[in-house]
Amino acid sequence: MxxxxxxxxxxxxxxxxxxxxxxxxxxxxxxxxxxxxxxxxxxxxxxxxxxxxxxxxxxxxxxxxxxxxxxxQRTEGVKTDIDDAHFLVGQDGAAVTEARITLDETARAIAALPDDQREVLMLVSVEALSYKEAADILEVPIGTVMSRLARARKKIIDGAGIDGSAGRSADKKGFAQ
Missing domain, CATH: 1.10.1740.10 (RNA polymerase sigma factor, region 2, helix turn helix motif)
Structure with a gap:
């Protein structure tokens, strides 16, 4: 049968x-x-x-x-052969993890700054104000803004374990380029 x-x-x-x-x-x-x-x-x-x-x-x-x-097929969506999908880029897991750790360490270092240094850092580095604009807002001389910013950056670099000498130069506002 x-x-x-x-x-x-x-x-x-x-x-x-x-x-x-x-x-x-x-x-x-x-x-x-x-x-x-x-x-x-x-x-x-x-x-x-x-x-x-x-x-x-x-x-x-x-x-x-x-x-x-x-x-x-309706629920799967469009199928693409992996050999034809060379335009897809994955993430480097180690680099992503390292970046997250560095970001967490930097956030902790910023949180540990004294208020006067954190204020200057936020105004100049985050809000992109000039030294003069930051000085006017805080009602301090420009030299004080520059001094506080330099100390804040140094503490962040030390606190987060960042190598600040890696071929960077600062522009006129103090941003690393």
């Missing part, structure tokens, strides 16, 4: 392929669908009742497989 099942399945392959092409409108996808149908039919051969129409049983398996496939 098992031999008859296999022979009947092989004899019915051209009909399955025609039906698959009508469903898929693509010969490559149709071939995959025929293969999937055959695999399911062989795996579930116990579900076929001899004496009934094998073609109807196989067509039902194929149609259900096609419906499952189209539902899956």
């Amino acid at each position: 098992a031999d008859d099942f296999g022979q009947d399945l092989i004899a019915f392959l051209p009909n399955l392929r025609r039906f698959a092409i009508s469903l898929c409108k693509s010969r490559d996808v149709a071939d995959d669908l025929v293969q999937e149908t055959c695999e399911k039919a062989l795996a579930n051969r116990g579900g076929y009742q001899p004496g009934t129409r094998m073609d109807a049983w196989l067509f039902r398996i194929m149609r259900n497989a096609w419906i499952d496939r189209t539902r899956r």
